[in-house]
Amino acid sequence: MTISWTTKPFEALTLAELYALLQLRSEVFVVEQTCPFQDIDGQDQVAYHLLGHTSTGELAAYARLFEAGRSYAQVSIGRVVTSPRYRRAGLGRQLLTQALAECEARFGAQPIKIGAQQYLQAFYESFGFVQQVEGYLEDGIPHLYMLRP
Template identity: 70%
Template sequence: MPLTWTIKPFADLTLTELYDLLQLRSAVFVVEQTCAFQDIDGQDQAAYHLLGYSETGVLAAYARLFDAGITYPEASIGRVAVSPEFRRFGFGRELLRQSLAILETRFGAQPIQIGAQLYLRSFYESFGFRQHGPMYLEDDIEHIHMVRT
């Protein structure tokens, strides 16, 4: 089951796309992870939004992408989410491949920093990310900074 990928700056998102991405982020980061936090953080306007839609029009995968100097000194990827109903198809790997390719195309080859949940360290390491600094708690969830050079 292939996904249809779309990349857009905030100003170009349709209302439906904005609703879909906020709904997916809420389902994964607030409900599934039982984490009350301020998801709408004022950074969406500076991001490119990568949306992966299923054949039935459901948002299955999402990430937001930033040029260097916005969230970190390096370019970055954040709010990486795959809908639970689509996790068995390898869309997380495809989402990260798409994210890395888009960052390089839009902003050139450069280091990328992420704030990753600790349990996903090996997943990100498989894409060349390496831990950069100690574990820290963010919203009571163990995280690590990782950088891909």
């Protein structure tokens, strides 16, 4: 699957892009995972937004990227999501590979922290992330703090 990747600060997002990314996050994090939570958390304005579009222009993958000190003390990646319509095609791997490359290009080579859903631990470990502390519950879903040195 060919994906076109773009990364933009909040103020450069078009209204259509903002709507699409909020719609995808809601579809997966709120509806699919049956987890009512405050997705609009005031962090979008300080994040870079990594958007992965199909050849037809549909948003298929998304993540937020933060410089050190914005979300955590370290550079971080959050709201990592792929559209249910495009799963099982390696898109999650493409998304994380792109997110790591964008973080390094924008912020330099430095540790990256994530708050990962626990069931994805092995996936993130395959990219060099290691669990930092005991797990925690966020919005009713088990999570882990993980760091990629």
